[in-house]
Amino acid sequence: MSRKKFLLFDNDGVLVETENWYYEANVKALAEIDIELTFDVYMEIMARGGTAWEVARAQNISEEIITKKREQRDVYYREFIRTEHIEIYGVVETLEELKKEYSMGIITTARRVDFDLIHNDRDIIKFMDFSLCVEEYPRSKPHPDPYLAGMKKFNASKDECLVIEDSQRGLSSAVNAEIECAIVENEFTKTHDFSKATYNIKKFSDLPELLRIVS
Structure with missing residues (x-):
């Protein structure tokens, strides 16, 4: 060797230590369109390299709304990494x-x-x-x-x-x-x-x- x-x-x-804050940012943005992202579901998605927005598509949320909410997720995440202990x-x-x-x-x-x-x-x-x-x-x-x-x-x-x-x-x-x-x-x-x-x-x-x- x-x-x-x-x-x-x-x-x-x-x-x-940022992964939890990325999860929380996704949770927050999805909740604004009445979608719950549970930790277990997120872990399964994360493990295989998927995206949290699969849960929105599964409920027939339009791509236009998903795009806007992803942008909002990014805002939340950046606020978390600016202010939280990581x-x-x-x-x-x-x-x-x-x-x-x-x-x-x-x-x-x-x-x-x-x-x-x-x-x-x-x-x-x-x-x-x-x-x-x-x-x-x-x-x-x-x-x-x-x-x-x-x-x-x-x-x-x-x-x-x-x-x-x-x-x-x-x-x-x-x-x-x-x-x-x-x-x-x-x-x-x-x-x-x-x-x-x-x-x-x-x-x-x-x-x-x-x-x-x-x-």
Whole structure:
């Protein structure tokens, strides 16, 4: 096995705690058209890489209304990430340690506008060689495209890379790209199927110890 040299991080739920707020923003926008988005339904949709707006289409809501409500959802989400506490304990300190030995990038399904809003006043991206958002590769997770694009930017082999994820959709993307994946335990995604993960860790700050073992 090649030594790991390149780390490809998911963003939401791994580096920042934003997933719950995205869910809440969808709930709030859908409630305005009298549609309930339950947590269990959202988890099933999220795991396979679908969209919360499937529940609106299932009730024959017009695409015009869905478009307007999605725009409102985006407003709610950006307000949440501006005002709520989304830091994950130990992330910055761990990245500072990892940067001494590894090249690192962020591979996210977030839009660039939201990603920049999250990271403008945080230290996380200063440790990264690059970030790729959903506009910057052909197909989103669970397709392999995002992580293959990250690997290509590093001009790396699959064996040299490790993906760090917290969702079934993200794990599927890594598996489809044939790149080993470490899952960081996250209360929000604990119901997801992580049976195909190469490694599992309890918290982000456990990553350096894992890498010492596997590298």
